[in-house]
Amino acid sequence: MEDLFPQSETSPPLSNPTAKPKVAITLGDPSGIGPEVVLGCWKDPKIHDLADLFVVGSSTFLKEVTKLTPFGGQFVEISSPDEVASDPQTVPVLECYPRSLTKTIRPCHISAGGGEAAYLALKIATDMALRGEIAALVTAPLHKEGLHLAGYDYPGHTEILADLCEVDDFAMMLYLAQGGPIRGPLGLGVVHVTLHTALRTVFEQISTEKILSKIRLSDRVTSLFLKQAREEGVAGLPDQPRIGICSLNPHGGEGGLFGDEEKTLIRPAVEQAQSIDISATGPLPTDTLMVRAAGGEFDSIVAMYHDQGHIALKLLGMHHAVNITLGLPIIRTSVAHGTAYDLAWQGKAETSSMVAAIESAAILARHQKTFSW
Numbered sequence: 001m002e003d004l005f006p007q008s009e010t011s012p013p014l015s016n017p018t019a020k021p022k023v024a025i026t027l028g029d030p031s032g033i034g035p036e037v038v039l040g041c042w043k044d045p046k047i048h049d050l051a052d053l054f055v056v057g058s059s060t061f062l063k064e065v066t067k068l069t070p071f072g073g074q075f076v077e078i079s080s081p082d083e084v085a086s087d088p089q090t091v092p093v094l095e096c097y098p099r100s101l102t103k104t105i106r107p108c109h110i111s112a113g114g115g116e117a118a119y120l121a122l123k124i125a126t127d128m129a130l131r132g133e134i135a136a137l138v139t140a141p142l143h144k145e146g147l148h149l150a151g152y153d154y155p156g157h158t159e160i161l162a163d164l165c166e167v168d169d170f171a172m173m174l175y176l177a178q179g180g181p182i183r184g185p186l187g188l189g190v191v192h193v194t195l196h197t198a199l200r201t202v203f204e205q206i207s208t209e210k211i212l213s214k215i216r217l218s219d220r221v222t223s224l225f226l227k228q229a230r231e232e233g234v235a236g237l238p239d240q241p242r243i244g245i246c247s248l249n250p251h252g253g254e255g256g257l258f259g260d261e262e263k264t265l266i267r268p269a270v271e272q273a274q275s276i277d278i279s280a281t282g283p284l285p286t287d288t289l290m291v292r293a294a295g296g297e298f299d300s301i302v303a304m305y306h307d308q309g310h311i312a313l314k315l316l317g318m319h320h321a322v323n324i325t326l327g328l329p330i331i332r333t334s335v336a337h338g339t340a341y342d343l344a345w346q347g348k349a350e351t352s353s354m355v356a357a358i359e360s361a362a363i364l365a366r367h368q369k370t371f372s373w
Contacts, residue, residue, distance in 0.1 A: 020050070021051045021134075021135030021362055021365035021366065022052045022054070023051040023135060023136045023365070024081070024094075024125040024134050024136075024137045024138070025053060025054070025055050025137070025140070026057060026118070026137065026139045027055065027062075027117070027121055028142045028339065029118045029141065030057060030114060030117055031105050031113075031114040031339070031344070032114070032140075032141060032142075032341055033337075033341075033343060033345075033349050035061040035065050035140075036065050036069070036347070037140055037349045037354045038062070038354065039065045039066070039071060040069065041354045042071075042091060043071075043088045044088070044351075044355055045088055047358045048087055050359060051136075051358065051362045053084070053086040053092075054091075054094060055091060055093045056093075056094045056121045056125045056137075057095075057097065057121045059075040060097075060102055062091060062093065063075065064107075074090055074091070075093055076091065078092045081133045081134050082133075096120050097117050101113055101116055108345055109341075110341075112146065113146075113150075114150075115143065115146030115149050116150040118142035119147065122160060122164075123164065125137040126332075130165065130330060136330070136332065136333065136364065136365045138333050138357045138358055138361050139332065139333075139335075141338045141340075142156070142157060142339065144196075155195070157325075157332075158170065158172050158195060159196065161328055161330075165330060167328060169213055169217075171191050171192060171193075171195075171214050171218075171325075172195055172323060172326070173191045173217075173300075174310065174313045174314075174324075174336055175187060175188070175190075175323075176188050176313060176321050180317055180320075181294050181316050182316065182317070183295050183296035184294075184295075184296040184297075184298070185236050186226055186229055188293055188298070188313070189218065189221065189225075189301070189324075190300070191214045191218040191326065192306060193205075193211050193302065193304050193305070194210075196306065202248075202304065208268045211265065211304075212269040212273055215278060215302050216273065216278065217327055218241075218326075219243055219279075219300070222241035222299050223240070225299075225363075226238070226299075238279075240278075241278075241279060241300055242281070242298045243281070243299070244280075244281055244300070244301045244302070245269070245284065245302045246289060246303045247262050247284060248261045248262065248265075248283070248305075250285070266282065267282075267283060270282050281298070290312040290316075314336065318337065318353075319350045319352045319353055320356050321353060322334070323335065323336050323357070324364075331361055331364045331365055333361040334357055336353050337353060
């Protein structure tokens, strides 16, 4: 089985496995809701109990947020993660935007400047993670059009990270912790076989090999949440992660009436997963599968395309969902929402997803430091 966060020569283990993990938070596109979300969650003491946090971006935008929502703390410029020992009243910031760039960014406006700022912060944080200087990175959202205006031909964060880390086998997981509508003891994750692509290209991008790869990645990360739950003494845990596999066509293809991909592509991947002792079930019609999964029958779902997974999980708990990138040699989590220009810079930011992203990053970092990946 391939590793979820495979070891590489560029990602040495952190030197002090007993210390709190150092986690970098990028501002994403600062013209969007990122600065408000980051500063809004900073006062939550539990995230500082889990990790030493710092921001990669610019304090200029964070200070602007204080005009909307009082902060009362201080901003401290740092030049290295070694200087970080964060607390709810101090925000360490690794300044990475040139002043000339900062001047081009306007709140709630799509721009090349916003796209450039998001890429710069991500590149710096990723490089630090690859060098082993930080345990994980958490990203605020970027805007894909701004990214393209800045000259970066990527569909989003996930694909940039895969390129920077030089990996081909990767996946996005949206994850909701246990609670509310999620009844399973491990929460619920949804991994996508295809991601940011036109719907018309989904069929040509799906293969048995790719589906099997996502099933294996899903099993691997859910195994970590299972291990964490065992350490915490959670009751009613399954022996191994239970992975539900979505069909592609309505009603699972209705025996071939609505398409035969379930028989020719998906079922063979499920059978291969079962042959290597993964508890995979499917393909199953997605509309009923998601109901069963939320009720606790499955711990993770493999969806065939973006909206098949995103819509269902966000309806279950958009503001608490976490985006986890699988298959990288580093740990990266993110909020599950976008730049939200319609809500940004109004003091209305919902911070739950950022808090959950930081919590998830810290949990994964804990396992990375104590176990061989």
